[in-house]
Amino acid sequence: MQSKIKCSECHRWVIKIGSSLLTNDGQGLAIDAIDSWVEQMAALRAAGHEVLLVSSGAVAEGMTRLGWTRRPHALHDLQAAAAVGQMGLIQAYESRFKTYGLHTAQVLLTHDDLANRQRYLNARSTLRTLLALGVIPVVNENDTVTTEEIRFGDNDTLAALVANLVEADLLIFLTDQQGMFDSDPRSNPAAGLISEAQADDLTLETMAAATGGALGRGGMLTKVRAARRAARSGALTMIVPGRDDNVLQRIAADDTLGTRLYPTREPLAARKQWLAGQLQVRGRLQLDEGASRVLHTSGRSLLPVGVVAVEGHFDRGDLVACIDPDGREIARGLVNYNTTDAARIAGQASNRIEELLGYIDEPELIHRDNLVLTQS
Numbered sequence: 001m002q003s004k005i006k007c008s009e010c011h012r013w014v015i016k017i018g019s020s021l022l023t024n025d026g027q028g029l030a031i032d033a034i035d036s037w038v039e040q041m042a043a044l045r046a047a048g049h050e051v052l053l054v055s056s057g058a059v060a061e062g063m064t065r066l067g068w069t070r071r072p073h074a075l076h077d078l079q080a081a082a083a084v085g086q087m088g089l090i091q092a093y094e095s096r097f098k099t100y101g102l103h104t105a106q107v108l109l110t111h112d113d114l115a116n117r118q119r120y121l122n123a124r125s126t127l128r129t130l131l132a133l134g135v136i137p138v139v140n141e142n143d144t145v146t147t148e149e150i151r152f153g154d155n156d157t158l159a160a161l162v163a164n165l166v167e168a169d170l171l172i173f174l175t176d177q178q179g180m181f182d183s184d185p186r187s188n189p190a191a192g193l194i195s196e197a198q199a200d201d202l203t204l205e206t207m208a209a210a211t212g213g214a215l216g217r218g219g220m221l222t223k224v225r226a227a228r229r230a231a232r233s234g235a236l237t238m239i240v241p242g243r244d245d246n247v248l249q250r251i252a253a254d255d256t257l258g259t260r261l262y263p264t265r266e267p268l269a270a271r272k273q274w275l276a277g278q279l280q281v282r283g284r285l286q287l288d289e290g291a292s293r294v295l296h297t298s299g300r301s302l303l304p305v306g307v308v309a310v311e312g313h314f315d316r317g318d319l320v321a322c323i324d325p326d327g328r329e330i331a332r333g334l335v336n337y338n339t340t341d342a343a344r345i346a347g348q349a350s351n352r353i354e355e356l357l358g359y360i361d362e363p364e365l366i367h368r369d370n371l372v373l374t375q376s
Contacts, residue, residue, distance in 0.1 A: 061085030174242030283312025
């Protein structure tokens, strides 16, 4: 565990604020709280830290403006609320950062923006340029154009992918909890705060509360999973009480608060981070014991001979998951053959590919440069 990481030494911060904090649990934007966070972020900028804000609250603010008391279920209603609420949310940030002489930039993303390699690189360049110019990017999911298939699912996931995108040093979740507990403190008064842990510790998922609030889509489970994603690029994740006084300044001063989830491995190369961040898996390759061991221990390419079954519907270049004999996903990567052809060469030696298919593109089903381990 990289326990020597100090927040005071972290240069690039991604800060995510949840809906319940931003909207006073649904009663309009919490202007006083926004004023406080903006003041603290301005102080971070003045101290030399780069700050990127991932902000929820658009749908909740839109609901307030439209007079709705319950979060709608229909996608078109959610999109309408987000479009209305985004205006008020960005106006609130822009006007308040302006009092400190800071510019903001609205950045709306969908999963398609990060799944496409060229658009991913464009988004990365834009965000890095904004940070270099001293601008505060305010990032949100582009709810007005997303469909269920291309949603991030929650802004916790988006925050982690943005941390990967800009190779942030620190990811902060400002929440309405004191941090992460070993059980749900709302139902168990004896629940204990987890002050620090390894981000890839799978037992954290069993401890995390899987349900979110009425306004947001995330919960503690999404934050735990987001921390594991952020760790791929070397980011430390903190889950802290957003309503505490001067919470960001206390983090910058290395005060002890909340929960720290540390990265445990060396950061992945940029292309591998992009691969690991993909959310839409088009198929599954069931591996035998030998292939599973080779991928796990040496990170070599996946050959057809190690595949025992092919599932899903995918084309060449699509993302597929590699499943070990115990049913666990151990890797994912960009496949060199479509579903039909992959099934025909599964379990066969690479020198038989041309004989079986009448052509050969690559001797591997997935080349190691297009493969990333998802389980250590």
